Amino acid sequence: MNADAERAEPDPDDVDAQFARIVAGYHTDAPERPDIESVELTDMTALSGLSPRGPEADEPGLLDGLDTFGADLDDDEDEHYVPPPPPPLPRPTKRVVTAVLVFAVGVLLLFWPELLPISDQLVRFAGLAGIVSAVVMLVMLLKPGDEEDYDPDQGARV
Numbered sequence: 001m002n003a004d005a006e007r008a009e010p011d012p013d014d015v016d017a018q019f020a021r022i023v024a025g026y027h028t029d030a031p032e033r034p035d036i037e038s039v040e041l042t043d044m045t046a047l048s049g050l051s052p053r054g055p056e057a058d059e060p061g062l063l064d065g066l067d068t069f070g071a072d073l074d075d076d077e078d079e080h081y082v083p084p085p086p087p088p089l090p091r092p093t094k095r096v097v098t099a100v101l102v103f104a105v106g107v108l109l110l111f112w113p114e115l116l117p118i119s120d121q122l123v124r125f126a127g128l129a130g131i132v133s134a135v136v137m138l139v140m141l142l143k144p145g146d147e148e149d150y151d152p153d154q155g156a157r158v
Contacts, residue, residue, distance in 0.1 A: 093141075095137065095141055096138070098137070099134045099137040099138045099141070100134070100138075102130050102133060102134040102137070103130065103131055103134035103135070103138075105130055106126075106127045106128065106129070106130025106131035106132075106133075106134060107127065107131060108127070109123050109124065109126055109127030109130065110124055110127030110128055110131065111127075113127070
Protein backbone atom coordinates (compact mmCIF):
# COMPACT_ATOMS: atom_id res chain seq x y z
CA MET A 1 0.00 0.00 0.00
CA ASN A 2 1.26 3.44 -0.74
CA ALA A 3 0.95 6.54 1.47
CA ASP A 4 -1.87 8.03 -0.60
CA ALA A 5 -4.03 4.94 -0.18
CA GLU A 6 -3.55 5.05 3.62
CA ARG A 7 -4.50 8.75 3.82
CA ALA A 8 -7.60 8.37 1.66
CA GLU A 9 -10.85 8.43 3.55
CA PRO A 10 -12.37 5.00 4.02
CA ASP A 11 -15.79 4.17 2.67
CA PRO A 12 -18.46 5.81 4.90
CA ASP A 13 -20.48 2.59 4.85
CA ASP A 14 -17.53 0.57 6.20
CA VAL A 15 -18.12 0.86 9.95
CA ASP A 16 -15.04 -1.17 10.93
CA ALA A 17 -12.74 1.04 8.90
CA GLN A 18 -14.29 4.20 10.38
CA PHE A 19 -13.88 2.81 13.90
CA ALA A 20 -10.24 1.87 13.22
CA ARG A 21 -9.58 5.42 11.95
CA ILE A 22 -11.12 6.96 15.09
CA VAL A 23 -9.13 4.68 17.41
CA ALA A 24 -5.92 5.37 15.49
CA GLY A 25 -6.43 9.10 16.05
CA TYR A 26 -6.44 8.83 19.86
CA HIS A 27 -2.67 8.85 20.22
CA THR A 28 -2.29 12.13 18.35
CA ASP A 29 -2.33 15.39 20.29
CA ALA A 30 -5.25 17.72 19.81
CA PRO A 31 -4.43 21.09 18.24
CA GLU A 32 -4.00 23.84 20.78
CA ARG A 33 -7.01 26.12 21.16
CA PRO A 34 -6.86 29.80 22.09
CA ASP A 35 -8.05 30.86 25.53
CA ILE A 36 -11.68 31.93 25.24
CA GLU A 37 -11.20 35.09 27.33
CA SER A 38 -8.41 36.35 25.10
CA VAL A 39 -10.39 35.99 21.87
CA GLU A 40 -12.54 38.96 20.89
CA LEU A 41 -15.91 38.51 19.25
CA THR A 42 -14.61 40.06 16.07
CA ASP A 43 -11.71 37.58 16.04
CA MET A 44 -14.14 34.69 16.43
CA THR A 45 -16.30 35.87 13.55
CA ALA A 46 -13.24 36.34 11.40
CA LEU A 47 -12.02 32.84 12.19
CA SER A 48 -15.36 31.12 11.73
CA GLY A 49 -16.80 33.22 8.93
CA LEU A 50 -20.00 33.68 10.90
CA SER A 51 -21.50 36.78 12.31
CA PRO A 52 -23.50 36.95 15.56
CA ARG A 53 -26.67 37.65 13.60
CA GLY A 54 -26.22 34.93 11.00
CA PRO A 55 -24.64 34.70 7.57
CA GLU A 56 -26.39 37.84 6.29
CA ALA A 57 -26.46 40.57 8.92
CA ASP A 58 -28.85 42.78 6.92
CA GLU A 59 -31.79 40.36 7.13
CA PRO A 60 -33.70 40.14 10.41
CA GLY A 61 -33.30 36.81 12.13
CA LEU A 62 -35.84 34.58 13.82
CA LEU A 63 -35.14 36.07 17.25
CA ASP A 64 -35.66 39.57 15.89
CA GLY A 65 -39.10 38.51 14.72
CA LEU A 66 -39.95 37.19 18.17
CA ASP A 67 -39.09 40.56 19.71
CA THR A 68 -41.87 42.21 17.71
CA PHE A 69 -44.38 39.36 18.08
CA GLY A 70 -47.77 40.77 19.07
CA ALA A 71 -46.70 44.39 18.75
CA ASP A 72 -49.54 45.12 16.33
CA LEU A 73 -52.23 43.83 18.69
CA ASP A 74 -54.52 46.23 20.51
CA ASP A 75 -53.98 46.74 24.21
CA ASP A 76 -57.71 46.76 24.98
CA GLU A 77 -58.34 45.71 28.55
CA ASP A 78 -62.10 45.80 27.92
CA GLU A 79 -62.30 42.50 26.07
CA HIS A 80 -61.81 40.06 28.93
CA TYR A 81 -64.25 37.57 30.39
CA VAL A 82 -66.23 38.73 33.40
CA PRO A 83 -67.97 35.82 35.11
CA PRO A 84 -71.53 36.29 36.28
CA PRO A 85 -72.02 36.94 39.99
CA PRO A 86 -72.39 33.77 42.05
CA PRO A 87 -75.84 32.80 43.26
CA PRO A 88 -76.67 33.88 46.80
CA LEU A 89 -76.05 31.45 49.63
CA PRO A 90 -79.16 29.73 50.92
CA ARG A 91 -80.49 31.09 54.21
CA PRO A 92 -80.37 28.56 57.04
CA THR A 93 -83.68 27.59 58.62
CA LYS A 94 -84.50 28.11 62.29
CA ARG A 95 -84.07 24.39 62.96
CA VAL A 96 -80.54 24.37 61.50
CA VAL A 97 -79.52 27.41 63.55
CA THR A 98 -80.96 25.80 66.69
CA ALA A 99 -79.10 22.54 66.06
CA VAL A 100 -75.79 24.35 65.54
CA LEU A 101 -76.27 26.40 68.71
CA VAL A 102 -77.12 23.26 70.74
CA PHE A 103 -73.98 21.60 69.35
CA ALA A 104 -71.80 24.61 70.30
CA VAL A 105 -73.25 24.79 73.82
CA GLY A 106 -72.73 21.02 74.20
CA VAL A 107 -69.07 21.33 73.26
CA LEU A 108 -68.59 24.21 75.70
CA LEU A 109 -70.19 22.26 78.54
CA LEU A 110 -68.25 19.12 77.72
CA PHE A 111 -64.84 20.81 77.84
CA TRP A 112 -65.53 23.49 80.49
CA PRO A 113 -67.93 22.00 83.05
CA GLU A 114 -67.08 24.73 85.54
CA LEU A 115 -69.25 27.15 83.52
CA LEU A 116 -72.31 25.91 85.43
CA PRO A 117 -72.43 25.84 89.26
CA ILE A 118 -73.58 22.20 89.44
CA SER A 119 -71.82 18.83 89.48
CA ASP A 120 -69.14 18.40 86.81
CA GLN A 121 -70.47 14.96 85.87
CA LEU A 122 -73.97 16.31 85.35
CA VAL A 123 -72.69 19.21 83.23
CA ARG A 124 -70.59 16.88 81.08
CA PHE A 125 -73.56 14.56 80.62
CA ALA A 126 -75.69 17.56 79.55
CA GLY A 127 -72.95 18.64 77.09
CA LEU A 128 -72.69 15.15 75.60
CA ALA A 129 -76.48 14.92 75.34
CA GLY A 130 -76.54 18.30 73.58
CA ILE A 131 -73.93 17.19 71.04
CA VAL A 132 -75.72 13.92 70.30
CA SER A 133 -79.12 15.59 70.00
CA ALA A 134 -77.72 18.30 67.67
CA VAL A 135 -76.16 15.68 65.39
CA VAL A 136 -79.45 13.76 65.30
CA MET A 137 -81.34 16.96 64.47
CA LEU A 138 -78.95 17.82 61.63
CA VAL A 139 -79.14 14.31 60.18
CA MET A 140 -82.93 14.43 60.26
CA LEU A 141 -82.87 17.76 58.41
CA LEU A 142 -80.92 16.29 55.50
CA LYS A 143 -82.97 16.22 52.34
CA PRO A 144 -83.59 12.75 50.98
CA GLY A 145 -82.65 11.87 47.44
CA ASP A 146 -85.17 11.75 44.64
CA GLU A 147 -87.57 9.05 45.78
CA GLU A 148 -89.55 9.41 42.54
CA ASP A 149 -86.63 8.05 40.52
CA TYR A 150 -86.13 5.07 42.80
CA ASP A 151 -87.46 1.83 41.38
CA PRO A 152 -86.46 -1.38 43.18
CA ASP A 153 -87.19 -3.40 40.04
CA GLN A 154 -84.45 -1.62 38.08
CA GLY A 155 -81.34 -3.67 38.31
CA ALA A 156 -79.68 -6.78 37.02
CA ARG A 157 -82.01 -9.60 36.13
CA VAL A 158 -80.81 -13.13 36.18
